[in-house]
Amino acid sequence: MTSLPGPPPDLRSADAALAALLLAIDPIGLGGAVLRGAGGPVRDAWISRFRDLLPAGSHVGKLPAYVAADRLLGGLDVPATLSAGRPMFEKGILATADDGALILNSAERLETDKAALIAAAMDSGEAAVQRDGISSRLPARFALIACDESQAEDEAVPSALAERLAFHLDFSDMMSLEGSDASGIDTLRKRMAFTTVPAEISEALCTSAIALGIGSLRAGLFALKAARALAALRGHNIVTAEDAAVAARLVLAPRAVRFPAADQPEEAAEPQEPDAPAPDQDAQNDNSSPGEMTELILEAVRPVLPKGLLEALDMAVLAQSAKSGGGALSAKAGTRRGRPAGKRKGDPRNGARLNLIETLRTAAPWQRLRLKLAPGRTGIQVRREDFRINRYKQRNETTAVFVVDASGSAALQRMAEAKGAVELILADCYVRRDRIALISFRGRKAEVLLPPTRSLQRARRSLADLPGGGGTPLGAAIDQAALIADQVRRGGGKPLLVFLTDGRGNIARDGTADRAAALRDAAEAARALRVQGFRTMVIDISATPSDAARQLAGNMAATYLPLPMLMPAASLARFRPP
Amino acid sequence: MTARYPFSAIAGQDELKQALLLTAVDPLIGGLLAFGDRGTGKSTAVRALAALLPKMRATTGCAYHCDPGSPDAQCAACRKQAQHKVRSIPIPVVDLPLGATEDRVIGALDLERALTKGEKAFEPGLLAQANRGYLYVDEVNLLEDHIVDLLLDVAASGENVVEREGLSIRHPARFVLVGSGNPEEGELRPQLLDRFGLSVEVRTPGDVTTWVDIVKRRESFERDPTAFLAQWQKAEDKTRRRITAARKRLNDVAVPDDVLERAAELCIHLKTDGLRGQLTLMRAARALAAFEGAKETGIVHLRRMAAPALRHRLRRNPLDETGSATRIDRALAEVFGP
Numbered sequence: 067m068t069s070l071p072g073p074p075p076d077l078r079s080a081d082a083a084l085a086a087l088l089l090a091i092d093p094i095g096l097g098g099a100v101l102r103g104a105g106g107p108v109r110d111a112w113i114s115r116f117r118d119l120l121p122a123g124s125h126v127g128k129l130p131a132y133v134a135a136d137r138l139l140g141g142l143d144v145p146a147t148l149s150a151g152r153p154m155f156e157k158g159i160l161a162t163a164d165d166g167a168l169i170l171n172s173a174e175r176l177e178t179d180k181a182a183l184i185a186a187a188m189d190s191g192e193a194a195v196q197r198d199g200i201s202s203r204l205p206a207r208f209a210l211i212a213c214d215e216s217q218a219e220d221e222a223v224p225s226a227l228a229e230r231l232a233f234h235l236d237f238s239d240m241m242s243l244e245g246s247d248a249s250g251i252d253t254l255r256k257r258m259a260f261t262t263v264p265a266e267i268s269e270a271l272c273t274s275a276i277a278l279g280i281g282s283l284r285a286g287l288f289a290l291k292a293a294r295a296l297a298a299l300r301g302h303n304i305v306t307a308e309d310a311a312v313a314a315r316l317v318l319a320p321r322a323v324r325f326p327a328a329d330q331p332e333e334a335a336e337p338q339e340p341d342a343p344a345p346d347q348d349a350q351n352d353n354s355s356p357g358e359m360t361e362l363i364l365e366a367v368r369p370v371l372p373k374g375l376l377e378a379l380d381m382a383v384l385a386q387s388a389k390s391g392g393g394a395l396s397a398k399a400g401t402r403r404g405r406p407a408g409k410r411k412g413d414p415r416n417g418a419r420l421n422l423i424e425t426l427r428t429a430a431p432w433q434r435l436r437l438k439l440a441p442g443r444t445g446i447q448v449r450r451e452d453f454r455i456n457r458y459k460q461r462n463e464t465t466a467v468f469v470v471d472a473s474g475s476a477a478l479q480r481m482a483e484a485k486g487a488v489e490l491i492l493a494d495c496y497v498r499r500d501r502i503a504l505i506s507f508r509g510r511k512a513e514v515l516l517p518p519t520r521s522l523q524r525a526r527r528s529l530a531d532l533p534g535g536g537g538t539p540l541g542a543a544i545d546q547a548a549l550i551a552d553q554v555r556r557g558g559g560k561p562l563l564v565f566l567t568d569g570r571g572n573i574a575r576d577g578t579a580d581r582a583a584a585l586r587d588a589a590e591a592a593r594a595l596r597v598q599g600f601r602t603m604v605i606d607i608s609a610t611p612s613d614a615a616r617q618l619a620g621n622m623a624a625t626y627l628p629l630p631m632l633m634p635a636a637s638l639a640r641f642r643p644p
Numbered sequence: 645m646t647a648r649y650p651f652s653a654i655a656g657q658d659e660l661k662q663a664l665l666l667t668a669v670d671p672l673i674g675g676l677l678a679f680g681d682r683g684t685g686k687s688t689a690v691r692a693l694a695a696l697l698p699k700m701r702a703t704t705g706c707a708y709h710c711d712p713g714s715p716d717a718q719c720a721a722c723r724k725q726a727q728h729k730v731r732s733i734p735i736p737v738v739d740l741p742l743g744a745t746e747d748r749v750i751g752a753l754d755l756e757r758a759l760t761k762g763e764k765a766f767e768p769g770l771l772a773q774a775n776r777g778y779l780y781v782d783e784v785n786l787l788e789d790h791i792v793d794l795l796l797d798v799a800a801s802g803e804n805v806v807e808r809e810g811l812s813i814r815h816p817a818r819f820v821l822v823g824s825g826n827p828e829e830g831e832l833r834p835q836l837l838d839r840f841g842l843s844v845e846v847r848t849p850g851d852v853t854t855w856v857d858i859v860k861r862r863e864s865f866e867r868d869p870t871a872f873l874a875q876w877q878k879a880e881d882k883t884r885r886r887i888t889a890a891r892k893r894l895n896d897v898a899v900p901d902d903v904l905e906r907a908a909e910l911c912i913h914l915k916t917d918g919l920r921g922q923l924t925l926m927r928a929a930r931a932l933a934a935f936e937g938a939k940e941t942g943i944v945h946l947r948r949m950a951a952p953a954l955r956h957r958l959r960r961n962p963l964d965e966t967g968s969a970t971r972i973d974r975a976l977a978e979v980f981g982p
Contacts, residue, residue, distance in 0.1 A: 095866065135743040153755045178829065182742050182783045189687065196744035196770060199755050225828075229682050263863070265856075272855035281848045282683035286859045423747065423755070427809045430758030446759060520830040 075240045082112055083244040085233040085316055088295040090119035091254045093167060093209035095291045096232035097188060100173070100223055102214045103237035111243045112235075113169060113211060119251055125166030129159055129184075129210075131175040135197070138183055142198045142423055151446055153199060153426075160184065160193040161204035173212035174221040181224035184210065188230050198423040232288035234320035258298035263290060263305045270307075270360040274314055277364060279324035289317040307362050314363045424454035464562050465501040465518045465554040469547045471567035471607065472508040473538035484566045484607045485529060501559070503550055504528050507543035509536035510577040514546065518554060537579060540571030540618075541587030544595055551600045562601045565624070568608035569615030592621035603627060647869035651692035652879035654685055655857040656849045662932075663842045663952050664693055665883070667778075667820050669890040670931040673841040674924060675799075675821035677784070677832070677956065680846030685858070686824040687782050694737035696880060698888045700776065704729035707768045708775045708815050709736070717802075719815045736777030738770055738819075742786055749791060750798075753809040766813050771804045774819040784823030785832045792836055795821065799839055841924045842949075843956040845969070890934040897933050898940040899926060906979065907946055913975045916957040925953040947976055 089096050101109055117126050129138075136142075140158030147154045159168070160183075170176065176184075187193050193206040210231060214223045228234065271289045280286075293313035297305045429452040436447035468488055502525045504516035515528045543565075551561035574583035575591075595602065602624035606615035611628040619626035654661060663676050678686045702709035703722050710718040712728040722728065740749065751769035758764060770779065779795075781787055798804050804817040823840065825832070837843075849855060865872040904926065911922045929945040938945070955968040 139741075139743055152760050179742060179786050182786050186741060186782060194739060194741040196741055196748035198745060199747055199752060199767070201748060226682070226826075259867070265860075268860050268863075269852060269856045272859055273852050276850070276852060276855065281681060283685070283848060283855065283858055284683040286855055287862055290859055290863055426759065427747075427753045427755055430753060430755060431762075431764055431810055433759060434762040521828055522831055523827050 076244075078236055079108075079240050079242060080244040081316055082235045082237070082240070083115070084296075084312070085235055086112055086116045086119060087299060088292050088316070089209060089233065090116060090251050091258055091295040091298060092291055093120070094191070094207045096209070096288060096295070098167070098210035098212065098231040099233035099235055100212045100214050100228050100231050101235050101237055102216075103240070104215055104217075105171075105213065106237070108240045108243050109213065109237045112237070115243065116167070116211065120167065121251055125163055127159060127163045127166065127168050129163075129168045129170040131170065131172040133159065133176075133180060135180065135183060138180060139193050139195045139197065140202070140204070141195070141200065144422055147422075147426070148446060153423075155200050155202060157204065158193055158195070160187045160206040160208070163208040164205045165207060167209040167211060170210060170212045171215075173214050173223045173227070174216040176224055176227070178224055178226070181227045185226045185230055199427070229282055229284060232292060232317050236320075254295075254298050257301075257303075258295050261294040261297045261303055261305060263294060267293070267305055267307065267310045270363055271310055271314060271318075273360040274363045275318055277360070278318055278322035280318060280321050281323075282321075285318060285321050289313045292317050311363045311365070318363075421454045421456045425452050428452040428454060463500055464560045465503060466562045466564060467503045467505065467518075467547055467550050467554070469505045469507070469512075469543050469563065469565045469567070470532065471538060471540075471543070471565075472506045472532055472534045472536075474508075474535045484605070485532070487566065487605055487607075488529060488564075501554075503554075505543060505546050505550065506532055507539050507546075508534065509539070510573055511539055512543035512546040514550065518550070518559075537573040538567075538571050538584070539573035539575075539577070540567065540569070541575040541584060541591045542573070542577075543567075544588065544591035544622075545575070548591070548595050548598060548600075551598065555600075560601075563595075563603070563624075565602070565604045565618070565622075566607050567604065567615060567618070568606065568612055569604070569618040570608075570612070588618065589621050592618055596621065596623045647865075647873060648695055649688050649692055649862070649865055650873055650876040650880055651689065651696045652883060653861050653865070653872070653876045654689055654692065655861060656854040657685060657689060657846060659844045659952065660686070660689055660846055663844050664689060664822075665887065665935060666928055666931040666949075667822070667842070668693065668697055668887050669935050670894055670927055671818075671820050673820075673927045673931060674920075675823075675840045675842070677837070677840040677843040678822070678824040678846050679827050679832075679843065681848045682826055684846045684848055686846055687780075690778075690780050690782075690822050690824065691737070691739075693778065694734065696884055696887070697735040697737070698884055698891075699732045700735050701730050702733050702776070704731045708772050708817075709733060710816065711776060717816050717818065736773055736775075738774040738777065738779050740770055740779055740781045740787075740791075742783055744770065744791065746791065746794065749794060750804055750806050751813070752806075753811055764810065766806070766811055768815070769804075771798055771817040771819070772815060775815070775817050777819055778822055779819045780822045781824075783825050783829065784836075785825040785827075785830050789833075792833065796835060796839060837956050838920065840956065842928060842952040844952055845955070886935065889937075890931070893937075894931065894934045897930050897938065899930055900940060903929070903941050903943060903946060906943060910946070910950060910975060910979050911954070913979055914954060914958060914972065916954055921954050921957040925949060928953045943980060947980065950976055 085099060089099060101112065103109065117124075120126070136158070138158050138160055140156055140161055143154040143156035146156070187206045188208075188210070191205060191207045192203045195202045195204075210227070212223050212227060212231060216222055222228070268290060271293070272286045275286045275289065289310070290313075293305045293309045296309045296313055297303070300309065302309075425448060426446065429446065429448045432449075432452075433447060436449075437443060440447070470484060470488065501518045501520050502516065502522075503514070503518040504525060505512055506515050507513070515532070516524055519525065547563050547565070551563055554561040569588075571584040571588040572579060572581045574580050575587045602622050604615055604619035604622065604624045604626050606612060606626065606628040608615060615628075616626055618624075651661070651664075660678055663678075667673050667676055678690070680686065700709075701712060703712050703718075703725075706719065706722055708719045708722075710722040712722075712730050715723060747769070749769050750771055751767055754763075754765040754767035781795075798817050799819075799821055802816060802818040804813075804815055806813040806815075821839065823832075823836075849858070861872075907922055907925050907929070911925070916922070925946065926941075928949040930941045932945045932949055933939075933941040936945075951969050951972050954972055958968050958971060
């Protein structure tokens, strides 16, 4: 995502400096910031400037991306519990950060479930703990600085978090951080409390957000707050159109998913005006209509919109889906042994984790007796038979990886039917709650349209949007499929590869249109795949069963199925994963 | 405790608000699932419900706040007592946060008492707290599977059975299960889906007026919660009185046979799985009639509740872009005429 042709670095630098100030004025209200780009001196400078801006004594903590739920929320303090002989609670990272800020490094590696915990704390301002026999609520109001160092397209800050952070700043290629001087954040905070927003400005900000295709109300609220903080900074009590325009540039522009047409705001505002005679003080302000104001705001936003907005959108959706799918792609081999699934009696060896709270519970009823039997001993008497260990459920669900040939030759023939076949298999996946990934290949390369996800909605969307036409880079497609399947297997899942193709590759791995090389590459890739031993099937989508596809299946040791004209139920059963 | 945004001040989201109110009128409707876009105030609405609900009578000193008026639903201790001391308490709305562990959900041995005094005492969990009230799970689709299984068991039986650490306890746990989530994070297991009586789809409003209302109100709430709450107090009181009145009326609202037949016809037409859908539809339609002060349940009520009661029970063709709401609309038109 870092390669986007965004606004020039110097403009971004000034905005980033301003964002740090605004965030320091209203850290809780604005939630925080996503800092995009590889770590470097400029980003560090931004963080330390933000830290310096906060009132003296504010706690700024670190939040590791691979944090465990009990550290996040708080849990049993093991040494204290053992020495005190009764359960002692230890505050988690979130509660410790109350009234301060948290820096999350490598935010793109944070798992979805942890992101949801942080998001819940940001919403309620509390860390709610219901675990390890502890029930507690502690205030946890903090600003979150999420450093997004994602390199690959399929990585991104979990959307549940990004959504709750007002500023999305891009630090790539930024050489220096613009200076700014602000002293007395306390005074500015007090002043912000008195700033008011004229009705037509709120309306203009909301209209702009809608015109930019922003789907979340939080963005509108953030823009409003940023505008108020800005007004406080500039020393006026009523938010001006200019404040709003700058706030929109900072908050709304990075979230934009569509380019507003020049006349869009008028159109958007028009139908609203007659049927909604805004009940408030809207009428007295006659100097500028919300429509004009909106145009002013959009004018400010336009220059900073990334140029390839459409591609940017595609990438964002792709990146999101990688996260939303349960973070399976980020689960490296061995670091995750599945989801917790209760506890059982056992020895905490061979890597099993002792569940202390359950162990103590088991030991508890025997304390009097054991102390009586062993006079002179003090503290909690825990014996080996009390040990309880955590049980994890391995994820071994099937992930169906569809590799769809969208090239000209295939598209012309049976694209619709191929889609139909995928749909039938997908319907089955839903019932079984399997996961789905979608790879398409056409032109010069193979593309992961959908990383493994459980969301049928996404699968549906990507499939419907599947473009067609161009060459057939079969070799590259097989390589890509093998890569995904390997990731799935390392995450503990069972991959099932389904190729929908006519088998007529004509683009070599290096992207050249050389039929002979293409065939060689495809055969080589197919044999490499065979060695991996994944369950594979090839569905031949050519008009009449073709030798090319049959041969491909042979090379992969895959099940070969010609796509029948109409798919009867009996043949559908053969698609069913085991 | 931080101030909660008042229910009446939530702009838009009419279907969600309506459905929540109906679960308050008739808790037997069986819960609510709110699935949809981020930042649309799903959890705000559910949490706001707590302040809106009328108080209930409960046995003093009982961890499960048993109803002194219905002995059948009482815990063992309350049933033994001939006389109950009664107090009036708010209907509990209990949050089941993500990351909750099994011991805190179902309850477990009270560790502190066991370690320090050697007593074997039961420490009730969230299910006990939620008895006769609401259990709310935000991001329900991210809940760990074994916790989900546990909720399913209890929701079905209305009783929490604890057999662990030498404890053997059973206590009533009847609650309205409310879940919310974002479908992009993953689908919900079909078994759990079916347990929710009603389901609503929450979308970001597309019109400027609603946006502006929402953003403005939120802003003024955050600036001065006390003043904001005072401003909405009247509306809140009014809704509360409506709920109380509807509850009293509920059992007197008749469901004529022809309405029952039409409901059955609709369910058959839509091929919904099982009888649960039809029952929920009837209950919801009756609750709506009671809430709106009608004497008997009519086709109007049936039509309006068809989507929330049935949309999550349709056999899914996951790639059919036609939303379930459209399919229900079509069926309604076919069964009842336009």
